[in-house]
Amino acid sequence: MGEKYPINLWVNEERYEKLKNAGLADMCKEKLAGLKVIQVFADDAQKDQILKLYPMAKFDSSTTKSIELLPREVKDRIFDLVVEKKSIDVIDDFLKSH
Amino acid sequence: MAEIGHGGKEIVERILEPKEAVERIKGLKSIPVRDQIAKEVINIGYGFFTPLQGFMGKDDLDSVVKTMKLKDGTIWSIPILFDLSEAEVSDYGIKAGDTVLLTYEDNPLAIFEIEEIYTYDKKEICQSVFGTTEEKHPGCARTYKYKDKFLGGKITLVNRPKINPPFEPFFIPPLQMRKIFREKGWQRIVAHQTRNVPHTGHEWLMKGAWLQAYGELPIEKPIVGVLVNAIIGEKRKGDYIDEAIILTHQKLNDAGYFGPHNHMVSLTFWDMRYAGPKEAIFHSMLRTNLGLTHHMFGRDHAGVGDYYDPYDAHRLIISVQDELRIKPTFSMNWLYCPHCGEVTNEGLCNHKDEWQKFSGTLIRSIVMDGVKPPRLIFRPEVFDLVMECAEKYGFGSPFVTDEYLEKRTPVFTIPPLKA
Numbered sequence: 001m002g003e004k005y006p007i008n009l010w011v012n013e014e015r016y017e018k019l020k021n022a023g024l025a026d027m028c029k030e031k032l033a034g035l036k037v038i039q040v041f042a043d044d045a046q047k048d049q050i051l052k053l054y055p056m057a058k059f060d061s062s063t064t065k066s067i068e069l070l071p072r073e074v075k076d077r078i079f080d081l082v083v084e085k086k087s088i089d090v091i092d093d094f095l096k097s098h
Numbered sequence: 099m100a101e102i103g104h105g106g107k108e109i110v111e112r113i114l115e116p117k118e119a120v121e122r123i124k125g126l127k128s129i130p131v132r133d134q135i136a137k138e139v140i141n142i143g144y145g146f147f148t149p150l151q152g153f154m155g156k157d158d159l160d161s162v163v164k165t166m167k168l169k170d171g172t173i174w175s176i177p178i179l180f181d182l183s184e185a186e187v188s189d190y191g192i193k194a195g196d197t198v199l200l201t202y203e204d205n206p207l208a209i210f211e212i213e214e215i216y217t218y219d220k221k222e223i224c225q226s227v228f229g230t231t232e233e234k235h236p237g238c239a240r241t242y243k244y245k246d247k248f249l250g251g252k253i254t255l256v257n258r259p260k261i262n263p264p265f266e267p268f269f270i271p272p273l274q275m276r277k278i279f280r281e282k283g284w285q286r287i288v289a290h291q292t293r294n295v296p297h298t299g300h301e302w303l304m305k306g307a308w309l310q311a312y313g314e315l316p317i318e319k320p321i322v323g324v325l326v327n328a329i330i331g332e333k334r335k336g337d338y339i340d341e342a343i344i345l346t347h348q349k350l351n352d353a354g355y356f357g358p359h360n361h362m363v364s365l366t367f368w369d370m371r372y373a374g375p376k377e378a379i380f381h382s383m384l385r386t387n388l389g390l391t392h393h394m395f396g397r398d399h400a401g402v403g404d405y406y407d408p409y410d411a412h413r414l415i416i417s418v419q420d421e422l423r424i425k426p427t428f429s430m431n432w433l434y435c436p437h438c439g440e441v442t443n444e445g446l447c448n449h450k451d452e453w454q455k456f457s458g459t460l461i462r463s464i465v466m467d468g469v470k471p472p473r474l475i476f477r478p479e480v481f482d483l484v485m486e487c488a489e490k491y492g493f494g495s496p497f498v499t500d501e502y503l504e505k506r507t508p509v510f511t512i513p514p515l516k517a
Contacts, residue, residue: 008460010469032454033434033472035464056336062398062408063431063457069336072466 004041005059006066007050007091009079011036022083040078040088042067049095101276103387104423105172107149109272112142112254114209119256120517123206126199127190129182134240136202136512137331137367138178143208143255144271146366148387153180155250156216163218163226166379166418173421175379176227176371180210183245187215192249199256205512206256213251220244227376229405236402237371259510264491268328268344268365269510275325275364276389282359284323286311288392288427289385291399292328293370294458295338295346295484295496297476298441301355302432306443307394308360310427320359325390330509331369333498338462340509342487342496346480353479364388367509374399374406375414379422382415386424396429431455434475441474465496 011019011028016036019025028036042050050067051057057070070078077097081090103109114122131139141147149172154162159177161169168174182190192198194215200208224231224238233239261269270278279287288311290304304324312322326347330340347363350356366384371377377400385393399411415426430445434456437449447453456475464471470481488496493505 008463010464010467012467012469032456032460032464033436033474035469035472035475058336058459060457060459061404063455064460066460068459068463069466070463072468075467 002043004043005047006039006041006064007070007075007078008066008068009038009040009075009082011038015079018079018083022086024083024086027082027088038079038082038088040082040090042091046091046095050091053098101273101389102423103145103148103272104383105149105168105170106423107172109145109148109387111145111271111273112151112252113144113258114254114256116257116515117517119206119515122209123199123256123515126197126209127192128199128201128206129186129190129192129210130201130204131207134332134369135180135200136207137369139200139202139208139253139255140259140367140510142178142253144273146272146384146387147178148272150174150178152211152213152252153248153250154178155214156218156248158250159218159223159248163223166226166376173379173418174383175376176373177223179244180249180251181244182247182249184247186245187247200253202512206515207512208256209254210249211252211254212249215247215249217246218248227371227373229374235372235405237373240369240371257512257515260513261510262507264341264345265330265365265509268348268363270364270388272387272389278362279323279389282323283319283321285315285321286313286391287323287325287389288394289381289388289390289424290324290326290394291381292326292347293337293343295342295461296350296480297456297458297461297471298474299432299456300458301350301477302441302443303394303396303429304356304361306429306432307392307427311392311425322360324356324361325385325388326361326363327385327388328363328365329368329370330365331367333503335498335500335503336462337498338484338496339487339492339498339502339506341491342484345487346483349479349483350477353477355477365509370400372400372402372405374401375411378411378415379418382422382424382426386422390424392425392427394427394429397431462497 031037060068101109157169162174197211200210220241221231224241228237288307308324351361397408434454435442435447435449437452484496493501
């Protein structure tokens, strides 16, 4: 299986409420000194497609190996898909919506 | 007392007083300059680029490209060039031996004594400075944008820049900076290079470098300081806005994470070339001129993409250390360890499986998500100020947007010249 690259959906109170209401609070994990996050993963091809679609985004190749700096509204859409599908396997659906 | 800068050369401000300037510029042809050149003219005038007294001639450029030295043997890593197109040279009717007036925003900036007009292979410059000729390297892209003719010669500033709020207190040229260091009684000063709002990884880079620089010195009273020297230059969309960068670094001082006894903040105008190791040498020269004794270098200093090995800059600095008048302090990465419950250093902590690494990019991503990071990672005072800067200076965003680029107040302006 190829490498997977995370997109970090950082969980503020508003996002945590949505997860709790959907019974998904346990999808969060604590990362970075207790900060809550949900990670969705992209494979190599999906990573490249995302970076092409959103040129301001950046693959942090040196430190975290994650896709960062996606616009807030894009992260919100991915987050909404996670809540809707009750799954973190949403990148395919997200990309299909383009 | 002569102030000695990079290369053992005296730092001299090449700036005319207004009364003399008004007389000297009479009858000179005017050539408007773009933002990058204006910044470099200011740096030459105030001695930031000592020993350069102007834009490089062909011999100096050739020597820098081939040996990383000026023709007099002084280490120099990045060409400082003034460019015009052939048509412009012809239209302005200028030739070697002429003296012209450089203007910025239609106001007089500097006298340029043109000593030569020449051409040089830009690819050769790129290969030497950036280690690549690829156009996608931002330093190469900038080099290829130079027009075809280079003009070498001395610069004399005729008009001091007006530094606009909130940046005024942070523009401190070399001679003034050295005076401040003496007043503070600092015997060693370590540079922290930044283009970022500080997270605690940056804070600990500074604290670690301060400890390294302190070394064997007595500790009864504070005699070592950190100088944050923010590089203020061309912005890219998605960068933190300049106001947030400079003010949040000062906030670390005001909020007590440092204090005036061991920390101060300043800025230097410079468009980053992302030349990695060569830019690290350049930063060493710049900070030598500011009066610093030590310079901190972390991983992949001034790098971009995967062009440089993370420790190329360290290796190049070590190779010419005897020719620099500033000592490097090399820093390992700082990270959060949940086991230790603290920010620690990868050279210290052995809970490797538990490490939570973080980068400026990751923190920006958190802030973009509208989430306040934990105080161990990002100081709350810094976060609150970032948000305040977004409202006050960033048109709602702490990051550079098209609107910011279009409407921001420039960091400096050149006022009309009055005798």
